[in-house]
Amino acid sequence: MSQAPSEIAIVPTPQLAATGVGPHRRRLQMGGEGVAGYLFLSPYLLVTAMFFLVPLAWASVLAFYQTNGPSSRVFVGWSNFKFVLGDTDFYVAVRNTAVFAAASVLIQLPLSLGLAMLLSSKDGRAKNLFRLIIFLPNLVGQVFVGVLFSILFTPTYGLFNRLLQALTGWGLDQRWLDNPSLVMPAVIIASLWLYVGFNMVYFLAALQNVDQSLVEACRMDGASPLRTFWTVTVPAIIPVATFVVVTSTIGSLQLFELPYTLLQEHGGGYGPKNSGLTIVGYLYQYAFRNGDLGTGAAVGWLLTLLILIVSVVQIRASNLFGSTK
Amino acid sequence: MKEFPLGNAALAMLVVMVLSIGATLLVPAAATAGKPDLVMAIFSPEHVAAYRPVVERFEKENGCRVQLQLVDQKALQDRLQSSLQVGADVPDIVELLGGTLGIFTQARVEDVKLLDLTDRVESDRLKERVVESRFGRWTSRGRIFALPHDVHPVMLAYRRDLCERLGIDVAKLTTWDKFVAVGRTLKDHHLPDDVVGRHYMIDLPYDGSELLKLLLLQRGGLLFDSNGRVTFDSEAAVDLLCWYARQTRGDNLVGYSAGGGQSFSKSLIDGLCLFYVCPDWRTRQFESDAPSVAGKIALMPMPAWEEGGRRTSTWGGSGLAITRRCKKPDLAWKLAMALYYDPASVAARFPETNILPPVKAAWAYPPFDRSSGYFSGQAIGRSFADLAADVPRDYDSAFTSQASNKLVEAFANIAIYYSANGEVGLHDFAAGELHRCADQVRRLMGRNAFLTTASAEAAR
Numbered sequence: 001m002s003q004a005p006s007e008i009a010i011v012p013t014p015q016l017a018a019t020g021v022g023p024h025r026r027r028l029q030m031g032g033e034g035v036a037g038y039l040f041l042s043p044y045l046l047v048t049a050m051f052f053l054v055p056l057a058w059a060s061v062l063a064f065y066q067t068n069g070p071s072s073r074v075f076v077g078w079s080n081f082k083f084v085l086g087d088t089d090f091y092v093a094v095r096n097t098a099v100f101a102a103a104s105v106l107i108q109l110p111l112s113l114g115l116a117m118l119l120s121s122k123d124g125r126a127k128n129l130f131r132l133i134i135f136l137p138n139l140v141g142q143v144f145v146g147v148l149f150s151i152l153f154t155p156t157y158g159l160f161n162r163l164l165q166a167l168t169g170w171g172l173d174q175r176w177l178d179n180p181s182l183v184m185p186a187v188i189i190a191s192l193w194l195y196v197g198f199n200m201v202y203f204l205a206a207l208q209n210v211d212q213s214l215v216e217a218c219r220m221d222g223a224s225p226l227r228t229f230w231t232v233t234v235p236a237i238i239p240v241a242t243f244v245v246v247t248s249t250i251g252s253l254q255l256f257e258l259p260y261t262l263l264q265e266h267g268g269g270y271g272p273k274n275s276g277l278t279i280v281g282y283l284y285q286y287a288f289r290n291g292d293l294g295t296g297a298a299v300g301w302l303l304t305l306l307i308l309i310v311s312v313v314q315i316r317a318s319n320l321f322g323s324t325k
Numbered sequence: 326m327k328e329f330p331l332g333n334a335a336l337a338m339l340v341v342m343v344l345s346i347g348a349t350l351l352v353p354a355a356a357t358a359g360k361p362d363l364v365m366a367i368f369s370p371e372h373v374a375a376y377r378p379v380v381e382r383f384e385k386e387n388g389c390r391v392q393l394q395l396v397d398q399k400a401l402q403d404r405l406q407s408s409l410q411v412g413a414d415v416p417d418i419v420e421l422l423g424g425t426l427g428i429f430t431q432a433r434v435e436d437v438k439l440l441d442l443t444d445r446v447e448s449d450r451l452k453e454r455v456v457e458s459r460f461g462r463w464t465s466r467g468r469i470f471a472l473p474h475d476v477h478p479v480m481l482a483y484r485r486d487l488c489e490r491l492g493i494d495v496a497k498l499t500t501w502d503k504f505v506a507v508g509r510t511l512k513d514h515h516l517p518d519d520v521v522g523r524h525y526m527i528d529l530p531y532d533g534s535e536l537l538k539l540l541l542l543q544r545g546g547l548l549f550d551s552n553g554r555v556t557f558d559s560e561a562a563v564d565l566l567c568w569y570a571r572q573t574r575g576d577n578l579v580g581y582s583a584g585g586g587q588s589f590s591k592s593l594i595d596g597l598c599l600f601y602v603c604p605d606w607r608t609r610q611f612e613s614d615a616p617s618v619a620g621k622i623a624l625m626p627m628p629a630w631e632e633g634g635r636r637t638s639t640w641g642g643s644g645l646a647i648t649r650r651c652k653k654p655d656l657a658w659k660l661a662m663a664l665y666y667d668p669a670s671v672a673a674r675f676p677e678t679n680i681l682p683p684v685k686a687a688w689a690y691p692p693f694d695r696s697s698g699y700f701s702g703q704a705i706g707r708s709f710a711d712l713a714a715d716v717p718r719d720y721d722s723a724f725t726s727q728a729s730n731k732l733v734e735a736f737a738n739i740a741i742y743y744s745a746n747g748e749v750g751l752h753d754f755a756a757g758e759l760h761r762c763a764d765q766v767r768r769l770m771g772r773n774a775f776l777t778t779a780s781a782e783a784a785r
Contacts, residue, residue: 036331039338068431068775072410076774083772088765154588156597178531178582180737265534265585269730272532272737289726291406291428292773 062297073294080298090299092274093282094306096184100278101252101310103188104195105245111196112244113237116203131204134197142194146261149190153177153262160189177266183275187259194258199244206240207233242318246311253307256280279303361390363657365418366405368398369643371609372420372474375674376664383663389656398422405429409438409648417651418660421471423462423642427553427723430465431775439470440647445658446472454666456683458718461551463644465721471644472665475605476681478712479539479638482603482611485623485701487524487596490516495625499636504600504628505572508579511599521597528589528598529573529580533566533736535640536602538729541565542717543638544630548729549722555770557732558763563755566736570743570751590614593622602627604640605709608679612699623701624708637712639719681709688713724770731762 038045063080065073084090115134119127137145152160153176164171176186210233218228234241259276263269270277270285279299287296329336367373373395380391394416396404402425408415409429415438421429430437446452446469452460459473488495491514498504508526515523530536538548546561572580583592583601592598593615603611603624611622626636645665647657663670671682672690681688693706722728735758742754 036335039331039335043338066772066774068410072432072775074774079772151587154584155582157588157591175531175582180741266532273734273741288403291410291431 059297059300062294063301065294067293068291076294080295081302084295084298084302089274089277090279090282093277093279096274096276097253097255097278099184100187100191100255101249103184104191104248104252107188108192108195109199109241109244109248111192112199113203113241115196116200116207119200120204120207131200134200136197137194138198142257143261145190145194146258146264149186149193150177150262150265153186177263178272180271180273180275183259183263183266183271187255187262187276190262191255191258195248199248202240202244203237206237210236238318242315245318246314249310249314250307253303253310254280256284260284279306361392362653363389363391363418363651363660364394364416365391365420365660366394366396366401366416367420368396368401368422369420370395371678372643375677379664379667379670379674380660383660387656387659391660402428415648415650417648417653418657419646419648420474420643421646423644423719424721424725424729426463426465426471426644426646426721427725429646430470431723431773434466434468437465437470438649440649440651440654441468441470442472442647442658443467443469449662451666454684454686456685456713456716458716459642459683461718462642462721463646464551465553471646472661473683474643474645474665474680475641476683476709476713476716477604477606477639477642478681478709478716479543479602479604479627479640480624480708480712481527481600481627482608482622482624482700483600484593484596484618484621486621487516487599491524491599493599495623498625498628500632500634501568501628501630505579508572509577511579519596521595524596525581525598526579527572527581527600528583528592528602529569531573531582533569533573533733537565537569537732537736539602539638539640540569541732542719543627543635545635545717547720548725548732549720551720553720553722555724555728555763555766557728558756558759562732562759563752566739566759567743567751567755569736570740570755574740574744575747586614594618602640605679605681605705606641608697608700608705616699619699620701622699624703624705626708626712635715635717637715639716675706679705681706681713683713685713723773724766727769728763728766731766732759735759735762 062073064075064077066076066080067073119131119134121127149160152158155161155173155175160176161172161174164174174182176182214232215228218232223231255278259271259278260269260281263271263276266272266276270281280303283296283299283303286299287293365376367376373393376393380393383389384391401419402422405415405419406428407413429439434441446460451472455473456476459476460469463469463471463473483495491511493507498507504526511524511526541547541557541562544561544565546557546559546565548555548557550556572578573582581592581598583589583598593601593611594617601607601611608624612619627638629636645661647654647661651657665671665682666684668684668686668690671684672687672692675682675687675690675692676695687693688706688710693710694704695706696702697705735755738758739751739755742758743751746754
């Protein structure tokens with residue numbers, strides 16, 4: 001049987017003896033170190049338990065109840081899940097969220113990577129300034145961007161429409177937030193402004209790790225820039241790209257504040273035909289506007305399951321992609 | 326001095342913890358010592374400012390203390406809902422936004438956490454003194470749970486100067502048909518100093534939003550009937566949504582969505598839209614958002630749906646409720662009467678808010694006959710008071726916001742259909758869409774275990 005750390009015999013060394021700390025006190029300190037460690041950890045553990053583990057467990061229970069606020073509830077079994085899975089609005093929310101997530105991966109990330117490559121080049125004196133400018137929108141948050149773009153997208157008088165008109169001769173009277181087919185593009189445009197700079201920072205860091213001797217070797221062997229990018233740069237940034245793709249997708253699946261603030265005055269808060277309704281928006285509607293935390297919890301679990309599946313698929317796909325390189 | 330066994334950092338953490346717990350226990354005790362007799366939560370800063378002198382007088386006359394709390398509307402609604410449900414501390418009196426009573430009455434009548442005011446309303450014969458139709462939205466299963474603060478009749482505000490120059494005689498715009506007919510001529514009608522490409526007859530939100538309900542009420546339709554049943558798939562609603570699609574889409578449209586805030590001000594100043602739907606409370610917005618058009622704006626009654634029909638509707642509103650946890654309900658009622666139904670007091674308040682009070686005796690006071698420089702010298706108080714008796718009755722439900730959203734969703738689909746197919750099959754499509762959306766709300770209501778008992782009560 002192994003000895004408990006507190007009972008390890010300590011042979012006093014001259015240095016220890018000089019400190020005047022006796023064997024009994026040292027034993028206390030050895031045992032105390034373990035206790036002290038847990039005490040120092042306790043704020044984190046308490047907060048995690050109180051605001052993560054307990055709500056998680058409670059949400060599992062709540063999903064089987066119908067509630068009218070926090071205190072009144074009735075057990076309904078699987079009824080909340082059946083209702084949500086039979087509700088056409090839920091599928092509208094899933095479709096909108098999927099469109100946004102796809103746009104995040106297919107438009108936002110290539111743009112971020114492109115900008116990162118431009119700004120990681122050796123020449124260009126103002127590149128730090130541009131890095132800052134492109135990253136800055138991320139500091140203000142989704143609510144600010146939502147409110148800002150709701151003004152920019154105003155027909156006739158909005159800055160965005162005026163810019164479109166000046167550049168293309170089209171778009172002055174476009175109703176981005178009132179036209180069901182333009183709502184999601186508007187949300188995506190606003191999110192590009194917000195997140196492109198943020199993801200660019202990850203790619204900038206990843207590009208620092210690309211082995212320049214390999215790039216140089218490719219160049220000397222006569223490889224085109226595209227081939228160099230595909231055979232040297234891409235494999236080197238795959239781990240970071242996987243991380244960015246997975247976190248962007250998870251973030252996209254949790255989208256709420258941006259469309260919610262952008263569409264406050266349009267189509268009852270979620271855009272015409274619920275064209276801006278997301279899964280979390282749907283959850284918010286049931287849990288906090290209707291006061292039915294049970295249905296909200298059921299939606300939360302469905303969303304968790306969806307995120308889990310998508311993340312696993314993405315990670316496996318990137319592993320596969322990485323191993324073929 | 327002996328050292329703390331786990332070191333100074335742990336000692337510091339312990340001290341902070343003890344201080345925090347001590348403060349948490351002591352602060353509420355200190356707060357309780359100076360607790361006022363009544364706490365009233367209000368979401369409108371204008372209301373707080375207007376009530377303050379009345380409350381000061383009330384405190385002197387009754388030897389009590391009243392605290393007015395200004396709380397954001399959404400926060401007030403959410404916190405009140407949660408606090409009432411868990412039995413936490415709540416204000417004695419709350420001002421609720423119209424359309425939200427249903428959230429608080431989603432239970433058996435005896436379980437509703439707001440005080441039932443029906444007997445007090447009857448014993449004080451309030452229904453004779455106050456515009457009776459305004460109690461509708463504050464009533465659930467025949468019981469009154471809040472007092473109406475306002476009437477909010479709706480008129481049309483218009484650019485008088487531009488209408489005169491464009492040859493529009495507003496006196497002849499007695500029906501919506503006539504209004505639309507004049508509006509269609511505007512497409513080719515320009516003034517030499519126009520700063521806009523064309524004038525539109527009226528500001529109509531592209532998605533319908535609040536205006537659909539307002540126009541539906543004017544047409545005799547409702548979202549819910551007095552028993553809380555969904556009724557927004559009525560024939561009146563079908564006709565209205567088809568009409569609204571025609572006025573906001575296609576080549577013959579007469580409406581333009583001016584939006585809110587700066588966009589609205591610009592549209593008003595530029596004369597992009599000539600007419601604007603204007604309940605009494607919005608007149609203040611006109612004055613503050615577009616002062617440069619003072620004297621160029623005037624008010625007229627809404628056109629009716631048929632000759633001789635109703636020429637107003639209603640938009641917005643708030644009501645005063647007393648919570649069941651109020652320890653001095655008689656004092657709270659007395660304050661409510663002083664704030665809402667003292668004719669001299671509410672008449673004196675009118676110039677500050679332009680909101681028509683529902684107490685009829687107040688309308689005889691001079692402020693209602695005072696002419697407004699902004700509105701071309703019209704006595705706007707009198708104009709709104711003259712329409713008050715015609716304001717349609719409205720009912721509330723716990724599902725008002727869902728029903729409003731579904732009405733807007735139905736309209737979005739109808740508008741898309743109209744843009745693609747014109748009049749062909751429009752009526753049938755609109756009826757189908759409204760039924761589908763109304764059925765979704767019915768399904769939602771049907772699965773609500775808490776409302777089922779309330780509905781069964783209503784049906785009895």
